[in-house]
Amino acid sequence: xxxxxxxxxxxxxxxxxxxxxxxxxxxxxxxxxxxxxxxxxxxxxxxxxxxxxxxxxxxxxxxxxxxxxxxxxxxxxxxxxxxxxxxxxxxxxxxxxxxxxxxxxxxxxxxxxxxxxxxxxxxxxxxxxxxxxxxxxxxxxxxxxxxxxxxxxxxxxxxxxxxxxxxxxxxxxxxxxxxxxxxxxxxxxxxxxxxxxxxxxxxxxxxxxxxxxxxxxxxxxxxxxxxxxxxxxxxxxxxxxxxxxxxxxxxxxxxxxxxxxxxxxxxxxxxxxxxxxxxxxxxxxxxxxxxxxxxxx
Numbered sequence: 001x002x003x004x005x006x007x008x009x010x011x012x013x014x015x016x017x018x019x020x021x022x023x024x025x026x027x028x029x030x031x032x033x034x035x036x037x038x039x040x041x042x043x044x045x046x047x048x049x050x051x052x053x054x055x056x057x058x059x060x061x062x063x064x065x066x067x068x069x070x071x072x073x074x075x076x077x078x079x080x081x082x083x084x085x086x087x088x089x090x091x092x093x094x095x096x097x098x099x100x101x102x103x104x105x106x107x108x109x110x111x112x113x114x115x116x117x118x119x120x121x122x123x124x125x126x127x128x129x130x131x132x133x134x135x136x137x138x139x140x141x142x143x144x145x146x147x148x149x150x151x152x153x154x155x156x157x158x159x160x161x162x163x164x165x166x167x168x169x170x171x172x173x174x175x176x177x178x179x180x181x182x183x184x185x186x187x188x189x190x191x192x193x194x195x196x197x198x199x200x201x202x203x204x205x206x207x208x209x210x211x212x213x214x215x216x217x218x219x220x221x222x223x224x225x226x227x228x229x230x231x232x233x234x235x236x237x238x239x240x241x242x243x244x245x246x247x248x249x250x251x252x253x254x255x256x257x258x259x260x261x262x263x264x265x266x267x268x269x270x271x272x273x274x275x276x277x278x279x280x281x282x283x284x285x286x287x288x289x290x291x292x293x294x295x296x297x
Contacts, residue, residue, distance in 0.1 A: 061108035070260030081237040083247030086257035128202040143177035149196040167195035207239040
């Protein structure tokens with residue numbers, strides 16, 4: 001494991017006091033039930049999970065978009081990978097935006113490791129987001145694009161330049177430091193974006209369909225890379241996807257969102273095999289016991 005991985009893992013497991021110099025309040029360690037925090041369990045949460053020690057905790061988050069009122073109750077332990085699936089317009093990306101600080105909730109809280117970060121600006125939150133658009137600057141090299149995650153002015157010291165090199169090595173791009181985005185394949189550009197996420201050393205990684213435009217083989221390769229990095233660095237990952245195969249591949253648990261609510265949050269295979277009519281209509285297949293198989297696979 002590289003030096004960056006060791007430091008990253010340490011930072012992501014320790015409390016946010018060391019990570020972002022903010023002492024946690026007494027709420028640390030509250031037990032969520034059924035994967036849904038505290039008393040906010042709703043009637044639409046149709047299955048229960050084992051109690052967890054929540055690291056990422058969304059408590060009764062509400063948000064209104066035009067005529068749609070959303071409410072999210074969600075909690076997950078550190079180091080987990082959660083897929084977020086559901087119909088278009090259901091609120092999946094909105095949930096990530098609320099966690100990442102790009103949207104402000106009308107009410108409710110977002111807590112990380114017991115610390116309320118609801119009012120924190122996006123730049124200060126212990127969260128990094130990878131979007132479908134990799135947001136690389138065409139005139140910058142791969143190393144410079146990664147370095148932006150450390151300093152927008154690219155005034156990097158020797159340790160930071162070493163972190164950039166190690167991050168590129170971790171995603172399989174050692175030797176690509178001087179290449180510009182136009183000289184990289186689609187998958188390589190996404191690897192650069194992932195490396196930029198790594199150097200930020202934030203314990204929560206949000207994926208908003210970053211691999212949707214990739215072909216099946218490259219998509220699977222990127223999913224496996226994210227999963228390997230999650231395990232090595234102790235990341236907590238939330239992944240929005242429209243493909244249940246993505247969830248089945250790397251997510252231990254899956255949340256199904258419809259009409260702005262978490263309808264079900266459970267172990268992935270159990271959710272994909274659920275008899276819930278909304279889930280069945282979304283998946284377009286009969287429930288499969290044991291292994292999820294879509295017609296035509």
